[in-house]
Amino acid sequence: MTNTQISVQTSLTVTSLRAVLLSHRYAPGEELTWVGGVIRSWDAALVEVTLADGTTGVGEAGAGIMAAAAVPGLVEAYRPYVEGVGFGSPLDVGDHLRAYTAFWSRGGIASGVAGAIETAVLDAVARREGVPAYEILGGLRRADVEAYASGGLGTTFDEVSDWAQTQVAAGFGTVKFRAMTDPDTTLALLDHVTAALPDGVRFIIDAVQACASQPWRIEDAIRVGHRAAQLGARWYEEPCQADDVAGFAAVRAAVDVPVSGVESHGSEHAFAELIDAGGVDVAQPDVTFVGGPVAVARVSRRARDAGIACVPHVWGSAVTFAANLHAVFADPHVELFEFCTLPNPLRDAMRTEPIDFRDGRISAPTAPGLGVVLTAQIERDFPFQSGGGHVIR
Template structure:
């Protein structure tokens, strides 16, 4: 191998510095995202920027940063002694390195998301240095496009949700996912209103949003809603139980003739091992920015495949989350469907070099180096972080109105 060829395959890296990048895209008055969980006045993002000793830089994102952005700098400071100045033979070893040294306090949750963001940023940086798209460093490109489903449907009225769903169908998307209302009965009414209005051949998904609900539905109610999903031929029924209610997932799945999915906020591979082992889901929904990075995501996808289950990623963040998940999925032979949030998000567009094209219900995977993202000079000035406006679940008295 020539010296030039060796340089193009050298995945080694030494981390010179890491820093948090907190951003907010504030919606103008009247353009806020309103749903039954409250009002989202800005789309926030907690990014991690890694700089290598050779000057290469890369970006990762902490998924939980949409709700807990201010927590990330402190966690990153606690992780800093384990990574700055450290040499690694491969960026995909960074997450395991950190997990092995922080098991006392960083198992799961936003700490795992921060670890994953560091690993993702290292992968992006090495891809940028080598001039290779990240999927090439993840085993090679297995697909150049992936089917997507429309994710959004936040409205507070039946008509708002139906209008949103029909707009996605007009855009060429064949599956639409909308969110449940506050209670099971209203949610059933919502489905009976929206689904008959969908054009023939359009599939739907109901996201029950019980994984993070303060007062999740009872198991009988979750089953009752799921029975209507089955009756109306839902593609799947998402998060019908609280994220930690493994027994509840298993009971709901046994009772229903519709695929059950979860849990997007799980922060470790072990969480998915437990859920799968209990027979809780037909579809797993890891997210690179939650589960611990690209290496952890691939393990979950492999685990699902070994049990005959589908893996459909959760993708809900800035352009960094979108592209990190897209590259991981492009490199995995068993991931065939991708969540595509259609809500207005300026931080999606501002951070992607060449946004992936949406053609005939599929996203085309760009071939830019790394994840194809960048932190342009003016981004931090245009989107300064403003606390208190992001994905904040409204107080009980507000939601009762």
């Protein structure tokens, strides 16, 4: 599908910003349990913008699933740089914020909040113009995109395997599951889960930064990568701690399976360093972490120029899902989309149209903007509760 040409008025003035924190608290016994701890709630840190004409839009800071309480203060810090400012396009907002706040906002959750503001402005302008957000991002590049199932949490092999089987039955052709704490148990998990997958179904093993808080030795990460390669993994995700660029390069050089990362990178520079060092075969930027849809597009172009793939990370509420989906539909280089299938009402409650998922593919959305809505009722239904979220133990 070629780039569509739809003329819209993109200029805007932001009159106000508002941080909105939400939580879906799991009932006792329904928490999400994995080797990294217990997820007692799914939190979302949103930013709502209002334009001069009264149109509103919503963005999300992805790190809010772990650190939602940090977001309101950052929204206040960004307020002087965006309220009352005229922009020629929503796509100018992220660069504007990065330029004026470079002394304190280079990466991390600050970058995610800047990206949330850019995303919210994009949503508002696209709503105002009555077009899907991807039209402002450059136009629709494909009618649908392959999606893979992401989740695979659990503390036992059977929990992970049962989840994978459920995703296959739902129509996914690729499933991604998480490693166990240590490499030897992860090797056994790989054998157990893949032995039960039907012929033709592919898998991804996510090492979660070499299993999160206590990274494996590089030699152990390579051992897991060798087994993943033997079993035919589609890729091997984050085998090292996020900032260990040399480690990524060493693992990639040693294994015959594509290596991917790093979903939590908060800047284009971090991806440039990783790609230039030969650290990955698959770059995984996230609109809600790296600084907005413009930053994702730039990372994707860098990946393309380096001859590697780009598959955005997607893990959050309906806002994160939609922001990344629209970025993917406007990007000619991205051919795969992450679909987190863990139970999360915040992924569904704000939608204005259902996800059109059939035969392992998602069709392009058609609703104006991101296709999400934040109402007073949603804020009442999902009040923020501290002490939950994705806390790694």
